[in-house]
Amino acid sequence: MSNSVKIFDTTLRDGTQGEGISLSVEDKIKIARKLDELGVHYIEGGWPGSNSKDIEFFERAKQMTFRNAKITAFGSTRRKDSKAEEDINLNRLIESGVSAATIFGKSWDFHVHTAIQTTLEENLAMIFDSVKYLKSKGLEVVYDAEHFFDGYKNNAAYALQTIQKAQEAGADWITLCDTNGGSLPGEITSIVSEIQNHISTPIGIHAHNDCELGVANSLAAVTAGARMVQGTINGYGERCGNANLCSIIPNLQIKLNFDVVSSDQLKSLTLVSRYISEIANMNMPVNQPYVGNAAFAHKGGIHVSAILKDASTYEHIVPELVGNKQRVLVSELAGQSNVLVKAQEMNLDFGKETQKTKAIIEKIKDLEHQGYQFEGADASLELLLRDAFEGLEEIFTLESFKMLVEKSANHAVVSEAIVKVKVHGHTVYTAAEGNGPVNALDNALRKALVQYYPDIQQIHLSDYKVRVLDEKDATAAKVRVLMESTDSNSTWNTLGVSNNIIEASWFALVDSLRYALISRKRIDPANNENVERFGLMNH
Incomplete structure (x- = not known):
């Protein structure tokens, strides 16, 4: 049996069904490029029969070159009591221009009777006709046996018949799906091992994470003989998500010694994971195995x-x-x-x-x-x-600041900050408005410092978070403010703590500017000369 395992990524299709995830066509293109660089073998781009966004993605994908991955389109078997060659969704798979297509069909007799409301015999015909039609058009076909494990546990003989029909029609891969995510690793191992006695087509696994076993079930299937793993980056997906490829890939390659991606591609895993989380606008758990910020x-x-x-x-x-x-x-x-x-x-x-x-x-x-x-x-x-x-020279010291916040009945809230600081022996007094008290304070302080540190104009606040530390004290509670600042070269984080949110913000703001400005040149207004300062950010 081959020691190579194929990775089938469905972040762009199944992953987008996760709560809070919505990807534009441009987002999907960027992610597809990054997945190709990672060495993923199949990238499921979407369902061209379901929406115009996916149709546009496949049109653009036709013009792209992928070095490692095949772009695949997703759809279902033909509708009941119809002809495959007349099925709109199947024809859109062909028209999408892909070389490989994934279609799903029913494996669970309960779903045949309840969900699509047809006979068991018609469901078998739907599977056979659909696979055969796509194969006749020269496509590689991955058949996803939906709810296979639930179906097999309920009616093993019929579930087996469904995938045998897909094999008979010429499917290149048969993926066994734990669609509800309720199976246990021992069940996966037993069923995958048994299935291999009845079909010769290579087997894949598609696991969901409803019992937090998506990764474990995927690995169990591979050790039992599956040679394709479907999943998503960071485990994105409906309900509790899909099997997380960011854990599956290193577990297969490092722990189980399977040939998955190159060692250089594996080294890009953390970058890919974080890149996609940014595009998806999803916070990445710090304790995510392998790629999380706290993993090591x-x-x-x-x-x-x-x-x-x-x-x-x-x-x-x-x-x-x-x-x-x-x-x-x-x-x-x-x-x-x-x-x-x-x-x-x-x-x-x-x-x-x-x-x-x-x-x-x-x-x-x-x-x-x-x-x-x-x-x-x-x-x-x-x-x-x-x-x-080592001791750090203060670049400025606070003498005082005042905040004015005004709200009238028919006008928006106006915030103004008045700041008095001493900068290298010079007292500077400034005032500025802002969208809120912290923004006004930030603007006023920058206004005071910019004549000494012109580069301050390149620095801006990129994130601002407040955590209440003593909930029982309600509005009098102590708070912790975390600021993220950035310039053209780097990003850094600072914090402040106080019973007053403005003071806590001031502490974090001062640290942010101190960290950046100590590394830069300042100008002495008395003689307009540049003065070198000790560099923090260039170490």
Whole structure:
């Protein structure tokens, strides 16, 4: 039996049925290109018989060159009591210009009687006629046996007949679908093993994640003999999602030694996962295996001490195999090892300055007790560490700020901030309006600094989050503000904590600008000369 497993990606079709996911044609084109680079063998582009968006996608795909993947179109068997050659949906599969098509048919007698309301014999004819017609037009045909495992458990003889009809008509692949996602790995293994005694066509698996077993069931099917796995990037899909290819691919290749993609393509997995999550506008779980931001993150001091000796003490693979990286988190659980590792990541030579290290650990613990959380705010952490070990000159100091918020009956809310800061010996007093208090404060501070740091115009806020820390205190609760800032070259995160949301935002804003501006040139207005500053962001 072949040691090669084909990956069939249905992110663009089944994945878009997930709640909150809507992809434009341009989005689908971008994702298809990225999947092709990953080395996916089949990319299911959509259902050309269902909507104009998918029709446009296939028209554009015809003009594209794919190095690794075949674009496939999705549809169903012919309608009951009709002819395959007259079926609109089947003909649209042919007209889409693809070389491979996927059609689904009913395997469960319950669905035949209840969903499409026809006879068992007619359903078999629908499967045979549809596959045969597509094959007659020169297409590679992947037959998806919908609800196969439920059907087999209910009426094994009939479920088997349905896929034998697909084989008889010439299907190139027969995919066994756990459409409701309710099967267990042992059942998958047993049924896939049994099916191979009755058909010779290569078998695929299409699993859903309703019992959080989509990946496990896919792997069980492969170990039992399946050689195609259908799934989606990040497990997107209807209800609880489809089997997650970002876990399936490395599990097959690294753990089970199957030939799936090249090692270089595997190294792009994390990038592909995060790229597609951005296009889909879906937050990616930090604890997602293999590709998540926390997949190889270490927080406990004992763990960090161990991985410094040998990373395999707390890591099941080398993160770089899938394009991820090891991260050490600094928190109230941190020990000296955590701080030293973070220093190394930042190219800071702390050596073994035990007293300073202990002091900064205690300071971090105290700040975290107050509500700070540095795992997601590396820029604030770097400023803290550099200031503790090397000392950082203040680029500006606050003297005061005032906020004015005005709302009249017939007008929108107007926010104004008045800021007084000292910048390298010069007192600067500015005011600015904004869409809200934080935006006004941001605008006023930038206005004060821009004459000294012209590059500040390239920096902007890209994300802003507020977390209430003491819900029981209602509107008087302490809050944590996390800011993401960016320029043309990089992105960084800072945070602030206070009982006042404006003050918390100020702390995060100051850290954001300090982090960026310390690395840049400033202008001395007294003589209009550039003055070099120590660089943080260029380390």
